[in-house]
Amino acid sequence: MTDIYLILGAPGSGKTTQGVVLSEHLKLQHISWGKLLRSKRFKKQFPKEYSEIVNERVDNKTKSVLIAGAIEDKLRRFLLKQGGKGIVIDGFPRRTEEADKLIEIVKKYDLKIKAIIKVNTSLESIVSRLRKRLLCRTCGRTYDPDSLYSQSRMCPRDKSTLKSEKIDKELVRKDYQQYLNEITPVFDNLKQSAENYFSVNGDDSEMIVASNMLMKIKSNTREGLPIYRQKSATKLQTKYGEFVLLSFQSQIDYSYHLALIRGEVKGKTRVMVRVHSSCITGDVFSSLRCDCGNQLHKALKRINNENEGVLIYLFQEGRGINIINKINAYRLQDDGFDTIDANEKLGFPAELRNYEAVRDILNDLGIRSIKLITNNPDKINKLIDLGVPVESVEVLEIQPTKHNKKYLETKKRRMGHKLDYV
Incomplete structure (x- = not known):
C-alpha cells in the first residue's frame, strides 16, 4: 500500500x-x-x-x-x-x-x-508573496525572492528566464x-x-x-472534534447597540466562554472579530493599570458601527494565570517588576492563553474567515496555527496614560505588540 x-x-x-x-x-x-x-x-x-x-x-x-x-x-x-x-x-x-x-x-x-x-x-501574506515570487513559464515552477535562482533569474531545470x-x-x-x-x-x-x-x-x-x-x-496529529458547544442564547441590549449573547461550554472540564454577535455572520468571510480575554480589574473595576477595559468597549463600538461582527470573551484572567495570581503579580509590579517579570517571578510564563475555544466558536457560527482586531502577534499566530483563516488584522490601540504607560511599553518591547502611541 x-x-x-x-x-x-x-x-x-x-x-x-x-x-x-x-x-x-x-x-x-x-x-x-x-x-x-x-x-x-x-x-x-x-x-x-x-x-x-x-x-x-x-x-x-x-x-x-x-x-x-x-x-x-x-x-x-x-x-x-x-x-x-x-x-x-x-x-x-x-x-x-x-x-x-x-x-x-x-x-x-x-x-x-x-x-x-x-x-x-x-490573505495579507499571500498577496505579499505573490507580488515577490518569480515564475518559470516553461516548467511552471515558482521561486521565492530569497531563492538563489530568483537572484540569477534563471530556472535550474530548463534554463528559462524567471519572470514576475x-x-x-x-x-x-x-x-x-x-x-x-x-x-x-x-x-x-x-x-x-x-x-x-x-x-x-x-x-x-x-x-x-x-x-x-x-x-x-x-506525532500522528489529528484535529479533533469540537471541545466547546453552544449552551444558551439571548438578545442583549448595550449602550453600543443590540447583540446576541451566546455561551459556550467545554465538554471536558465544563469551563465556559461567551460570544457577542452583531448582525448575520453565518457563511460570511472577513467578519470583524475581537478575541478579548477577561480582565476583571480592567473590564469590571475600570483599573488604570492596563488598557483592557477601554479595548473591550472600543471593540464593541467598532463592531456595532460595522453592523456585523463578533466579540469572543474568553475567561482566562491575567493572560491565563487566574485572578488570584494576577493580584499577586500586581503586588510585584508595585515593587518594580514589569508585567512579564512579575508573572515569571510567580513561576508562570509570560503568556498562558489558549485559543481552541475561538476555533470552535467560529466554526459553530459558520464564519469562513475573519478580520481580527488585535495588537498581539502571538494571538494571530496561535489562531492561524489552529486553522482559523485570518484574512487581515486591525489594530486596537488606546492612548497611554501615566498609569499604564510602562505596561504598554513592556507589551511593545518584550511581546511585540503593535503599539504606535508608546
Whole structure:
C-alpha cells in the first residue's frame, strides 16, 4: 500500500514549497497541481483538457473531472515507475467533486492517505508573496525572492528566464474567499479516510512551517472534534447597540466562554472579530493599570458601527494565570517588576492563553474567515496555527496614560505588540 500526503492551501499559501520540502525530506515523489497546470508539457500533452480547465465558462464539476483525470494519470505513471514509494500531492483536491474522485483513486490503486495538511496563510501574506515570487513559464515552477535562482533569474531545470507575475489584489481576494468556501467540506470529507489531518501556520517562515509539519506527521496529529458547544442564547441590549449573547461550554472540564454577535455572520468571510480575554480589574473595576477595559468597549463600538461582527470573551484572567495570581503579580509590579517579570517571578510564563475555544466558536457560527482586531502577534499566530483563516488584522490601540504607560511599553518591547502611541 502506497502512502499519499495531501497539502491543501489557497493560491500563494506556500503549499508547493512545503510539498517540495516534505517530498525531499521523506524521499517521496511530488505532484504539484499548480505546477502541472502551468507547465508547457501539460498544455502540449492535454490541449483540450487544458483549454476547458482554464475556461471560466466551463462548470466546476466538469473541471473537477478533468483535473482528477490529470492527477490520476500522473499518479499512475509514478506508481508504475516507483512501485510502493509514497507521493506528496499539493493543490488537489480543492472541490468536493475532486475529493470524491480522489477517494475512488485511492481505492482503485490501493493507496492510503497518510496525512492531510492544511497550510493556513493570511490573505495579507499571500498577496505579499505573490507580488515577490518569480515564475518559470516553461516548467511552471515558482521561486521565492530569497531563492538563489530568483537572484540569477534563471530556472535550474530548463534554463528559462524567471519572470514576475502581475497581481490583482481583488482577484487574489476573490480566489482566496472561494478557496475558503470550497475547502472546509473537502477537508471534513477526506479526513474520514486519513490517518493524520491538521493545519500549519503558513505565515511562519518556510523552515518553521516545515518543522511543524514534520513534527505533526511524526506525532500522528489529528484535529479533533469540537471541545466547546453552544449552551444558551439571548438578545442583549448595550449602550453600543443590540447583540446576541451566546455561551459556550467545554465538554471536558465544563469551563465556559461567551460570544457577542452583531448582525448575520453565518457563511460570511472577513467578519470583524475581537478575541478579548477577561480582565476583571480592567473590564469590571475600570483599573488604570492596563488598557483592557477601554479595548473591550472600543471593540464593541467598532463592531456595532460595522453592523456585523463578533466579540469572543474568553475567561482566562491575567493572560491565563487566574485572578488570584494576577493580584499577586500586581503586588510585584508595585515593587518594580514589569508585567512579564512579575508573572515569571510567580513561576508562570509570560503568556498562558489558549485559543481552541475561538476555533470552535467560529466554526459553530459558520464564519469562513475573519478580520481580527488585535495588537498581539502571538494571538494571530496561535489562531492561524489552529486553522482559523485570518484574512487581515486591525489594530486596537488606546492612548497611554501615566498609569499604564510602562505596561504598554513592556507589551511593545518584550511581546511585540503593535503599539504606535508608546
